[in-house]
Structure formats: structure tokens, C-alpha cells
Amino acid sequence: MTVQELPGAASYRPTPPPAWKPRTDPAPLLPDPEPYRVLGTDAAAGFAPAVLRRLYAELVRGRRYNTQATALTKQGRLAVYPSSTGQEACEVAAALVLEDRDWLFPSYRDTLAAVARGLDPVQALTLLRGDWHTGYDPHEHRIAPLCTPLATQLPHAVGLAHAARLKGDDVVALAMVGDGGTSEGDFHEALNFAAVWQAPVVFLVQNNGFAISVPLAKQTAAPSLAHKAVGYGMPGRLVDGNDAAAVHQVLSEAVARARRGGGPTLVEAVTYRIDAHTNADDATRYRGDGEVEAWRQHDPIQLLERELKDRGLIDEDGIREAAEDAERMAARLRERMNADAELDPMDLFAHVFAEQTAQLREQAAQLRAELAAEAEGDVR
């Protein structure tokens, strides 16, 4: 027996009092049933060639960056590297849709987005190499520290965007999170705050199929992650995350909307993580080769390359140039990462508080003495 069928249910359920009305019409907020695509469709014809070429060059560099950083873990130069191979379209588009004054809030997997935004590739790897937690001044490129605890950077993005709006600056914050991260409480709180405050924020979920080993089906029962937006009162957009043009367009629209005071958007990009979670993960335990192969056939670089070729926007020379440029970047990265990091152990105490406490001064003195003894070969 359902609630409606209970005896007296009809009289028990009052009609809503006159003051009640839905606050927001959900219909315009609902995502498309299928991920939005540009490449290979009619929509591609109108797409600016310059943007497509730029995206292509960055995708090729991004892919090379991923393979190079992965190789550096094998050589012990990086403690760990969460590769975004297969997801480069999301990474690159996220960086390119922002103005200089905007802010990017990346997660640990989004090194590439930070680099595409202009961050020094070595500084971007400081966290993963292990010389310091954040290798850059976040204000310089307006990139928040790569965030390791899942989804916790999302409320930061909301707060920053809100603060900017209070100051009258037309700054937008774009925050990136994985599919697993959407289950965290901070994801919910961030979306809710953003919608209530109408903060100029864009949330980009990279749904790459897995949270380490756990597939999306065990993460959520929602029709899509983009659907989650509706409950907060913001639009949800579903996009093919391997279609660089589509991701660029959907994010650009969301950023423009936020900038003109239209409030936040939740964008779900459906993509796939080709590599394992990190070099420490054995992906064969939770997925088959067939699945990976199917996604390889939907590769973001190949999709875009085909489009550029079909429209005569690139020839073999152009493709070779992009590859050579990426190779030079990789060689330079290798070279710089092979140089040992210069570390000052006294830095341990330098940035805990604005002013060192007496306790920290004592501990710094202790370490200084230990270092001096060590330097004199005075090992006890």
C-alpha cells in the first residue's frame, strides 16, 4: 500500500496553502539527456578555427606532459602522478575559458589545467615531487593549491567568487572535482551556498568512470551527476568530456553566465581515465581491457584532429609541429626535473604562523644544532 492508498490519505494531505509556490521551475535547469557534442556534428561548422587550433596544440602538449610525468615516477623523480591521459580536453578547456582575473580551483589530478593556465610545469609538480606542498604563489596565476582532500576546494571557490562579487569585481571561479568527489558533503555544501548566494562559480565534474576502483554506479543513483544541480536551483549541463570544442563551449557559456550575474552552473563532463588512478594503482583489478580500448577509440586528440583535417584547418606539417613543440616541452621538463630540488630544512618552521612562536623558535634551534652536527660528521 502506498501513502496515497492509505485510508484517509486524501483528506489528510492538504492542498498547499496559498503562499506555497515552487521557487524555481526545474525544467530549464535540467541537463540534456545525452552529453552535448560539437566535433563531428553540425555545431562544429560555426566553431572558431583559432580556438580549435589552440585547443589542439594544448591537448597535444597535455598528453605529452602526462606521459612525461608518468615516466618521471618510474625514475623516482616524482613520488606519485595522477595522470589525466584521456581527460586532457577537460583540463585544457577549463584553463582556456578563464580570463586572467578569474580563479581556478584544481584537484590533485588537475596539474595539466594549471599548466595550461600558464603555471610553470616544474612548480606545478612540487606537490607530487615532494619538495613542498604548493610550489607556487596562488595569487600569481590565480590558481588555488592543488587540493588533495576530495571536494574541499569547492566551498573555497564559492567563497572567493562571493567575495569578489561583494567587492564589485567581475571575477569567476572555476572549480574542478571528480565523480567520486561529488559524494562528499563539501560538494553538497558548496553547491548549495553557491546557488543561495548566486555566486559566480562554475563547477566542473570530470566523470572519468571511477573513483580509484569504485565505478560511478556505486557512487550515485542519480540519472547523471549533472542532474544534481537541479535540486540546488542551478542549471546542470552534460557534455562529452572528450570533445574539446564541446567542453570549451559549455564552460564558456557557464563562465559568461556567472560573469553577468546569472549564478553558478554544474557541468558534468563524461570522460575516461585511460591510465590507472596513479602509478601505485592496479587498474586491471577493476576494469577490462575492452572497456579501455573502446574509450581509446574516442580519444580527445584524435577527435579534434579529425575535425581539423576535415575542415582543412591543419595539415601533416601542422600536426608534426604540434608534436615537436610538445616534445621540446617534455625534454625541458625532464631536464629540469632531473636536477635535484634545493631544500632548506629551516623552512619547516618558517611558515606556520605570521610570527614564530617561542615553541617553534626552540624547535628550530634544535634542528639547526642537529644540522650543524651532521655537517661536521658528528654522528652519535
Next chain:
Amino acid sequence: MTTVAAKPATMAQALQRAMRDAMAEDPTVHVMGEDVGTLGGVFRVTDGLAKEFGEDRCTDTPLAEAGILGTAVGMAMYGLRPVVEMQFDAFAYPAFEQLISHVARMRNRTRGAMPLPIVVRVPYGGGIGGVEHHSDSSEAYYMATPGLHVVTPATVADAYGLLRAAIASDDPVVFLEPKRLYWSKSDWSPDAPAAVEPIGRAVVRRTGRSATLITYGPSVPVCLEAAEAAQAEGWDLEVVDLRSLVPFDDETVCASVRRTGRAVVVHESNGFAGPGAEIAARVTERCFHHLEAPVLRVAGFDIPYPPPMLERHHLPGVDRVLDAVARLQWEAEN
């Protein structure tokens, strides 16, 4: 200028004036939390701020502690100075993730490039007959997290002075407000000029020669009362009010213990792995040769905070302090 007759103020009023003065002086100071706007906070500590400064400066947020502190992080990143109210001690726990993983270490992880000047105000402690989750003393959790200042006033004047300093600090400050002292009166007046107290300095509230009571927050009045009572038994007790748990003022505390040779740490949070354990160890390490007796602790029992009808058995009162003082006559007993 109209002169207002100086009238005594409560701690709640002193805290409110501290925020009002800070907001008037510095447009980047923002107050935010649950019910802090129209209602003025459930303890009325933010009373009138929304009216005076507008809802953008004193904001009723959605009901979500992690969200409140998490958005405050972003606001601080953009140059604001958020003063966040957590409604009650035990309701701050959902925000621990933001506090520990981000607030406490953003300066450090960015090598000083991104300090977070956030004040987290937490009404804490028992003695007001609150039901479960309304009386916790959480200071040990905060103290154990590097990167946070932890401050707690015991007097009305300090409530003003320390909160002003906390708001002015470039470091995050967990500002613990002893809620049973919210309505304690004093001769401090909200209309008179008021001093800002630097964070990190303990103060001797009462001088004495026989032993030192080391305490803070809601236990300060208890210790002062105990010191008065002890006089009848020939004990002349010194009372040190720490005011700041982090940074810790070893100097003032140890100078006192070296003078008296005996010490009792008094607080109402749990004793096991509590603040008193740290304080007793520090004092012992630094003053061992001056000590006539082991440093003793008088603390709450190691139990979840009890229901209101039993809390008087849990909270360390004057008698328990006096019992400890009696136990300091170490030589006589051994």
C-alpha cells in the same frame, strides 16, 4: 557629543562591541554564521551587526558548518577577514575537515603566500544546563593542530581585547567563548575606551606564594574562588589565567611556578590527553628543580559530557581544586 553613563557590560556585549569596532574600522571584516544576522546569534553576540553593516557584512548562511568555514577560506583568499560563528561547540565538528586540512595549513603549504586571517568563534564549555552536544570543551582538538591560534577569555575586558586582536591577526584564530561567562558582569563598560590584548600572553590574576593554579576560560572564576577559600587554611594561591592556549606563554607560567614551587592545572575538559597533560609536562620539563610536588591536574572526567542534571558532578568546582591543593603537601604525605 552625548556622554553615555558608563554601565557595566556582559562578556557577550564586549564581544559584540569588539566585532562592531573592527567592522567599523576595517571594511574587509565580515561576520558570518547560522542566525547571526536578524536574530543576532542564539547568544545575541552579533546583535545589531546586520542592521548596522548590512547583510553582506553580517550574513545568515545556510546551515552547514563545513560550508560556512569553507566559503570563509575562499573569502579570506580574496582579501576579506571572515569572523565565523559556530553556534555551539559540538556543532563545529562538521567543519573540522576545513579547519584542519585547509585553515590551519594554507599559510604553510603556500610558503607564506596565502595567509588566512579567519576567526572561528566557538561558544564552548558547560555549566549552562544545555542538553547533549551543547557543552563540549573541544580545546584539545584545536590545540593539537599546528597553524591555529587558540584563545579563550575569562574576563569581560579580555573578551573585547582578545577578540580585537584575533580579528587583526593574520593567522587563523579559534576563539573559544566560555558560554557560562557570557552573562558575567564586570566593571568594564561598553562605552569606555577599551584595550586590545596581544595574543599569547598569560596574566597573573591573583598573586600568591604557596602554589600556582594554572587555568583558563570558565575555570578562572572557579580558581579565584578556590584561592579565596584556601586562604582560611593558610594557603596563599597564585592564579594564572592563560588566555591563550596556542601560543603558550611558558614564561609567565614557569616564572610563577618557580616562585611557588607547586602547581595545579585546572580545566573542565577531559583530563586524559587533555590540555592539562601538555601543560603539566611543559611545567615539569622546565621547572623540575623548583617543584616541591608533582604538577597535578583537576579536570573534567573522561566521559562524554554528561546530561545537565549531572553536570555539576563532572565540572571541577572549588572543592576539587582545594582537594588538589591539599595533595600538594607532598612531603608530609610521603
